[in-house]
Amino acid sequence: MKAVTRPALTVSDIRKSFGPIEVLKGVSFAAAPGEVISIIGASGSGKSTLLRCLNFLENPTSGKVALGDEVFEATEFASTGRRSRARLMGLRRRMGMVFQSFNLWPHRSALENVMEGPIHVLGRSKAEAESKALELLARVGLSHRAHAYPTELSGGQQQRVAIARMLATDPEVLLFDEPTSALDPELVGEVLAVMKSLAQEGRTMLVVTHEIAFARDVADKVIFMNQGQIEQIGHPDEVLTGEARSDSLRSFLARFERDEIRA
Amino acid sequence: MLATLPFLGYIVEGLMVTVGATLVGFAGALLIGATLSTLIVGSNTLPRYVASGYVTVFRALPELLFVFIVYYGLDIAMRALAARIGIAPLEISPFAAVTIALAMQFAAYCAEIFRDARTAIPGGLIEAGEAIGLSGTKVRTRIVLPLMFINATPALGNIFLVILKVSALASVIGLEEVTRRAKVVAGTTKEPFGAFAVAGICFLIVTALATALQHYIERRTTFGRSVA
Known part of the structure; x- marks a missing residue:
């Protein structure tokens, strides 16, 4: 008898509106423990907002x-009660996040950023x-830069420190x-290499990215988002090259193929 | 010029009062200013309006006028209070009046400086703290406040120097600070240039020291940025 593994993360019908504009129109999916999911889509398709709704940096409308087993409702964080604050902090502790712009604290060294x-x-x-x-820091190959401040590091190094900082609170x-x-x-490779090694050690990861190669080679599943909804979800081969692709996915991918030919 | 020399010590002693009033006034301005800026960016409507009103009023009032208002106003209030509860009125010291006036008035400028320094912090740095699960209080004390003070240091240095110079206004209510003493000496020796030159040099020295301290703090808080 095969045990049914419960998902590490379950997302149910997330909606988000900014004023009259609905950016996320009911998004649901689940990630099994150790699964790596790449989220692709044109800008404005809601993929970053989706990610920010998962740790409630953005409060979903519903x-x-x-x-795991612990459920967090969008509505419970609309208030700022002490109990919900504590639960929110717990949720964020268990979910790590790496940002596009690194967001290292400039007044602390690489080491201090990770120790925080x-x-x-x-x-x-x-x-x-x-x-x-x-x-x-050794894990991300930056032992020798532990005492450097963020402004003394290259973008790739800063992002690797940011990954170490995220891992420091043992997120699931x-x-x-x-x-x-x-x-x-030229700095993309070093960051992707760290992410790849995290994927190989069995971390559960959601990666919003424009790196189609990463989605193809590393991800277990690819989500294509279009206009606030998941338009396609499945194995990378199926989503990126399969026959069942939608027109918007085809035209989205075509742009990358043109870029790759030019490069 | 020679006639001024015996009074050199007397004028320089006034520096203690000048620097004392400046330091106390500056500390008060920082404290009230930080509080005001917190209220202004806060979510409570009434305190926000009160704080904004405070800033508007005190940026508009001339310093001299406000020194008078505090000095004579406190005196009148003290007399009225003393009469009501039947005790001898306490005398308002010019030192207390001028430090209160400086603190209250320059708090308005400090509030603006702190608010700008707070706004200059990229939102992503705060989100990064929230994302690892820091509490709201920790986000404020570990990220927002340190970065706010670092951003504010150059402007606060200027405010300190302005307070130092404006403190000379206290001479009009009889505080024995540098300029007041220089004026007294000038009257005695009939050498106004000598006396005021000594007073000027006193201010120069304090300003030079304060500027050196400010640059030291700025150098300590560059965190790897190259400073031009």
Whole structure:
């Protein structure tokens, strides 16, 4: 008898409106533990908003997010009560996020950026946090830059520090919001390599990206978003090259193929 | 010029009062200013209007006028209070009056500086804190406040120097600070240029020290950015 694994993350009917404009029109999907899902789509299709709704940086208008068995309703965070604040912090602790613009704190060194979570979220001692942070910086290949400030690092290095900072609070699900879009082309590879190694060690990851190659080679599943909805979801081969692709997906992918030919 | 020399010590002593009034006034302005800026960006409507009104009024009032208002106003209030509860009125010291006036007035400028310094923090840095699960209080104390003070340092340095110079207004209500003493000496020696030159040099020295301190703080808070 095969045990049914419960999803690490279940997203149910997430809707989000900014004023009269509905950006997300009911999005549902689930990610199994260790699954890597790439989310692609044109700008304005709602993919970044979707990611930001999952850790409630953006409060969804309605819908549910479940981490394992724990369910978080969009409506419960509309108020700012103490109990819901505590639950929200717990949810965010369990979900890591990497941003397009890195968002490292400029007044703290790489090491201090990574130590912040263990000390001030997990309540670890300074010594414990430091050894963990050094370990994580080694993991992303930046031991030698531990004491550098963000402005002294290249974009690729900053993003790798940001990945270490995210891992420092032991999140169960990793969210990547266009992690390589702000990088010079020659720096993209080093960040993707770290992400690939995280995928290989069995992390559950949601990656909003324009890197079709990453979606094709690393992801277990690809979601194509169009106008606030999931238009296609499935195995990368099926979504990226299969016969059942919709017209908007074809024209979206065609732009990348043209780019690849030109490159 | 020679006649001024014996009074050198007397004028320089006034520097203690000048610097004292400036430091206390500056500290008060920072405190009230930080509070005002918090209220102005806050979500409560009434405190927001009160704080904005405060800033508008105090940016408009001439410093000299407000020094008078505080000094004589406090005096009248104190007399009225003393008469009501039947005790001898406390005398309002010029030092207290001028520091209160400076603190209240320059708080308006500090509030604006803090607000701009707060707005200059990229929202992503705050979101990064929220995303790892920091509490609202931790986001404020670990991210917002430090970056706000770093952003505000150059402008606050200027405010400090302006307060230093405006504190000379306290001479009109009889505070024995540098300019007041220089004026007294000038009257005695009939060498106004000598006396006021000494006072001027006093201000120059304090300003130079304050500027050096400010640059030191700015150098310590560059965090790897190259400074031109």
